Amino acid sequence: MTGFAPELLETLRRAERILISTGAGCSAESGLPTFRDPQQGLWAKYRPQDLATPDAFARDPETVWRWYQWRRRVHADVAPNAAHRAIAAMQAQLSGATLVTQNVDRLHELAGSRAVIHLHGSVFRNKCAACGVPMPEVPHDLESPPRCDSCGGLCRPDVVWFGEGLPQEEWRAAAEAAEAADVVLSVGTSSTVYPAAELPVIAKRAGALIVQINPAPTPLDRVAHNLRGPAGEILPKLLAAVWPSGVLLQ
Ligand code: BJW
Ligand code: ZN
Numbered sequence: 001m002t003g004f005a006p007e008l009l010e011t012l013r014r015a016e017r018i019l020i021s022t023g024a025g026c027s028a029e030s031g032l033p034t035f036r037d038p039q040q041g042l043w044a045k046y047r048p049q050d051l052a053t054p055d056a057f058a059r060d061p062e063t064v065w066r067w068y069q070w071r072r073r074v075h076a077d078v079a080p081n082a083a084h085r086a087i088a089a090m091q092a093q094l095s096g097a098t099l100v101t102q103n104v105d106r107l108h109e110l111a112g113s114r115a116v117i118h119l120h121g122s123v124f125r126n127k128c129a130a131c132g133v134p135m136p137e138v139p140h141d142l143e144s145p146p147r148c149d150s151c152g153g154l155c156r157p158d159v160v161w162f163g164e165g166l167p168q169e170e171w172r173a174a175a176e177a178a179e180a181a182d183v184v185l186s187v188g189t190s191s192t193v194y195p196a197a198e199l200p201v202i203a204k205r206a207g208a209l210i211v212q213i214n215p216a217p218t219p220l221d222r223v224a225h226n227l228r229g230p231a232g233e234i235l236p237k238l239l240a241a242v243w244p245s246g247v248l249l250q
Helices: 006-014 054-059 061-076 082-093 168-180 198-205 231-242
Strands: 018-022 097-101 121-128 155-159 183-187 209-213 225-227
Touching: 006 209, 006 231, 018 082, 018 168, 018 198, 054 061, 061 121, 061 155, 082 097, 082 231, 097 168, 168 198, 183 198, 198 209, 209 231
Parallel strands: 018 097, 018 183, 183 209, 209 225
Antiparallel strands: 121 155
């Protein structure tokens, strides 16, 4: 007895294409704060309009840079958790599994996931704020943003801020995978940030089953099969129930 509905397990076993879509909750058990938790969330302590918009960077690049340097130091110290490992094992089990994440960490890659589609960029990458050219990683204690060799513009993290478009190729691949999916696993996202929150909607419209793994309710609840609880507990159990031969990578 796994506690999962038998029809859910059967649909997952039969699925040829699964879209796994993750958010900050997937990395919470690694020790990274989410954004919208009322106590511990980043947006409970900092104002997104002061730190995560192009205007904020134009007004006060040093403050924004230092905040991301602090985030880099935090991210560099954490390791993947059981949820990341279960997702990597699912990908190894099913060639038709696509992994798309809003997370700017690299924990899926460290857990062994391949071809991760990053919708909101990476906190570790840099680019020029003026001309967009990629810039090299710098020590995480550098206090001020370096200048671009090509145009003299300021260096910024290669993440997607509010009001900025998502990387086109990544968004196209994610939307295509949503159209084609038999099942979407939505893991640890509040499903409030667009256009990422559109993915399960696109998939549902095209006939997919939406499975949500989250300890708290979200706007996705009414269209999803809801598995309430931490991803690091639920995903390994789901993996074992659907694919008993699925090997958890260490
Ligand atoms: C667990 C757990 C455990 C906890 N296990 N679960 C349509 C309608 C309304 C607004 C818009 C719209 N279209 C666009 C917008 C505007 C805006 C937007 O969506 N605003 C809404 C907030 C209202 N979107 C944008 O601006 C986007 N760009 C865009 O649309 O461009 C088009 C355009 C451009 C120019 C001109 C015209 C059009 C860009 C959005 C970029 C988001 N950026 C951030 C920051 C990234 C960099 C950084 O890290 O600093 O991305 S904001 C932040 O939110 C971050 C995340 O990726 C994103 C999503 O958050 P996520 O992952 O869902 O985290 P939380 O904290 O919200 O939720 C965590 C969940 O985990 C919770 O549910 C917990 O319960 C759960 N949980 N423990 C499982 N153990
Ligand atoms: Zn430049």
